[in-house]
Amino acid sequence: MVSLGYPEERFEDVLEERRCNSDLLFSARRFAPPTYKHRCPRSPAALRRAVLDSPRLQQAIREMAGEDGDTEALRQEAQSILREMGHNQGMTVVRTFAFMLSRIFKALFRHVRVNEEGVQRVQKVVQECPIVLLPSHRSYIDFLLMSFLCYSYDLPLPVIAAGMDFQGMRLVGEMLQASGAFYMRRSFSNNPFYWAVFSEYVQAIVRNGDAPLEFFLEGTRSRSNKSLSPKLGLLSIVMEPLLRAQVFDALLVPVSISYERILEENLYARELVGVPKPKESTSGLLKAHRILQNDYGSVFVYFHPPMSLKSFISGRLDITPFSMTPRHMALRLSDTLRVLVHHLAHSVVLRQQHGMVVTPWSLLTTLLLQAPSDHLFPTSCNSEGGVHLPDLLHDVRCLRTVITKIGAMQDWPDAQSHEAVVLSTLAMNSSLVTLTKEGRVLLNVDKVDRPKCRDDILNRACTVLTCAAYRNHILHLFVRPAFVAMAQRHAGSVEDGPTFSHFCFLVQLFSEEFIFEPGSERKDYEEGLSLLQRCSSLLYPLDSQHHPSTITTNFSVFLGQIFQPFCCSYQMVCNYLLTLEHGSMQKESQLLASLQEFALQQLLEGRSTELEILAINVYKNAVASLSRLGALRRERRKDGVWFLTTSQLHHVADAVASLKPPSQLPAKL
Incomplete structure (x- = not known):
């Protein structure tokens, strides 16, 4: 694998050892990870009791009950919420999962590559401060993969904030809780009592450092394979113990997870065109065993350097007023604090993007989708459709040069020719694309000369949206130079004033689509302009008679x-x-x-x-x-x-x- 944009880091294939050794011995091996030095060991039940007896929750109960209210009923409700929500992490189920996941991942993936230096950085600091793991979220298996890696590398097993969808899965829901998942309702902003119980539970874990806390900053899986705008609720909860001076520091560890193929690719495309998401169920999980027969390529996991929450806040916010607030009182999220959390969340997501790995399939889909849509689909009367393979190979070489200039990490087998890599990638994604005998690449749909009904359109759209998801995986690399180029074209000149003004409009307009650090428009503009100038110089004109499915020299x-x-x-x-x-x-x-x-x-x-x-x-x-x-x-x-x-x-x-x-x-x- 080529590693660019970072100091050279070695990526280790975690599955290599698993393919050579016994999964049973792996699951039964001694597991004694380092723990936070100020941690007081306690069971999940003791954690729930500590939350129930905490001054903050007792105050919330008194406030909700009023002068003549029934505090015992509210206490019972809090106990019920904690039973529904709390994890029951135990090694028996953890070892069962270790055995099962090892076998499943070996069946699904060719490799699971992890940057060893990133893991070692976490190992060094895990005893010094409470740790918060913040992985990107593109698949259901993200949190299973994270727990599997922590077990493999002798890191403390995280407790994971998971959606209530999983709790309804018979047996599986309980097993996930026993492996470290704690469940949170999708929306509870209008339920102050649930918020009080949930936030105290999370903060109790952070204060004591029971285990690394793990949650997905984007809130839900990205169906489009782009980073989603971060949600601020859990991050603001995690910050509170530091603001109250209850912990010396907390370390945030962004984690980038890149999939060569996403397990849910077909499901996501159907959801994007309005087909309701199937309800999570154990029977549905058992029916999904067919995916084990497919090749999903490789997964790349990049652990970023830990971010000190204390250092991030220092100089931006005076925590003295927060630390003087009585412990039983909930903190109110002031405008200043809200802006700070907003900046921090976007900073984490930008780091996640920076650690994404560019795969051959991402490059191919980016190029294929440049062709006119009617050219990508087979028809009974058009034998010249598709993208000519030699043109595609040429464009892949050029795009790789651009990606290298940008400084992104690429997965590209250097020992193989471009043609061999492209052919292998097309074969792995044969459910989406076909290489004809004439050497043309087409999208896989039924032959229809012109779609005339709703189903024809939706079927084609599902195929295009599935391919677009892999193109979307690398859009963050191009969004800044693209917006500069679009602004220059709109202004009709390269003058800074009108160009920068339209650039800012584009950032505002597409702020829900693409991640920009708030208030950094000038920096983003300069970065985009620099990339545009550097990369434009790499491109050169060729014979204009080439097939119209290829992309422009400009x-x-x-x-x-x-x-x-x-x-x-x-x-x-x-x-x-x-x-x-x-x-x-x-x-x-x-x-x-x-x-x-x-x-x-x-x-x-x-x-x-x-x-x-x-x-x-x-x-x-x-x-x-x-x-x-x-x-x-x-x-x-x-x-x-x-x-x-x-x-x-x-x-x-x-x-x-x-x-x-x-x-x-x-x-x-």
């Missing part, structure tokens, strides 16, 4: 084409909103359904060929962004969230409409 045009699906989706959302009467209101669920129906009609009538406009997650992001820009007004009511169009809609829609495609004349990288 790097800025190439960047514009990568992000065109997002521009088209936001334009479609604005076009639909403009059909509504001024001041009209729609409930969020109704609005999203109407947007997808509008998009389907555009595709069926031939007014658009961009299948990615069917992705519901982009509608949600666009609506949130338009609300922030003042084009919509968001109102929360008893029956849900409603959106109201405003007088600003036309102004914002005009700005979005100006995001035109960079070129209709494809050439080559």
Whole structure:
């Protein structure tokens, strides 16, 4: 594996030893990891009792009960919440999981590669401070993989914040709790008592350093394979013991997990076009055994250097007022503290992105999706469709050069030729792509000369969205130079003033799609401009007679084409909103359904060929962004969230409409 952008770090294949030795002996081996030096050992039951008897929870019970209320009933409710929520970590189930996961991962993956230096850094500090593990979240198996790695490397097993979905799985839910999972409800901001119990439980773990705490900052799995905007609730809870001077420091460890193939790739695509997510169940898990017969390539796990929470806060916030607050009183999240948590969360997600590994399939999907969509699908009358393999090989070489210049980590077998790697990658993803006898790469769908019904469109969209997920995996590398290029094209010049102004508009508009550190627009602009200049110099023109599925020599045009699906989706959302009467209101669920129906009609009538406009997650992001820009007004009511169009809609829609495609004349990288 080529490691770029970081000091050279050796990636070890954890499965190599597992393939040579007994899984039974692995699960039964002595496990004595280092622990936090100030930790007072206690059982999960003792932890729950400590939470129940804590001054903060006792105060919450008194406040909820009032003068004449029944405190005993509330205490019973707190006990019930803790039983529902709390982990019961025990070594018997942990060892069972170690045995099972070793066998499962060997069946699923060719390699699970981990940066050893990152693990060693965690091993060195785990005794000094409470540890918080913050992995990226692209798959259900993320937390299982993290626990498996901690067991493999003799790190303390984490306790993991998991969604309530898993609790309803008979036997599996209990096993996950016994391996360290504690369950949290999806939304409890309107339930102050549950919030008090949950936050005290989490903080009790941090204060005592019972075990490393693990949670997903993005809140849920990313169906699009892009980083999601971070949720701030759990991170603010974790910060409180430090603000109250109850711990000397706490260390945050961002972890980047990159999958060559995602287990849920088909499920995600169907969810993105509106097919409801199947409910988690034990029977569903047993039926999923078929995935063990598939090849999911490699997984790459990068442990970043620990971030000191104390150092991050120092100079940004005076913690004295917080440390003087009585321990039984809950801290209120002030505007200053909210901004600080917001900055910290985005800083962690940006680190996660920086540790993502670029795979061959990510490069291939990025290039394939540059071709016109009607060129990627087989038809009975078009034998010249698809992307010609020699053109694809050329573009892969050029794109690899660009990725190297950017400084990203790449997984590319140096001992193999580009053609061998590309052919192997296409074979591994044969459920999505086909290489014809004529040497052309096509997407796998039934032959239809022109989609004429809803099902034809949705089937094609699922295939495109599955491929787009792997392209999305590397979009963070290009978003800054792309926005600079788009801003220059909009301004009609490279002058700093108008270009920077439009760059800031793009950052605002797409702030739900892509992660930017708040208040760092100038830094991001300069970084994007530098990358645009450096990478543009790498590209050179070739014969213009090449097949039109190849991409342009102009790097800025190439960047514009990568992000065109997002521009088209936001334009479609604005076009639909403009059909509504001024001041009209729609409930969020109704609005999203109407947007997808509008998009389907555009595709069926031939007014658009961009299948990615069917992705519901982009509608949600666009609506949130338009609300922030003042084009919509968001109102929360008893029956849900409603959106109201405003007088600003036309102004914002005009700005979005100006995001035109960079070129209709494809050439080559």
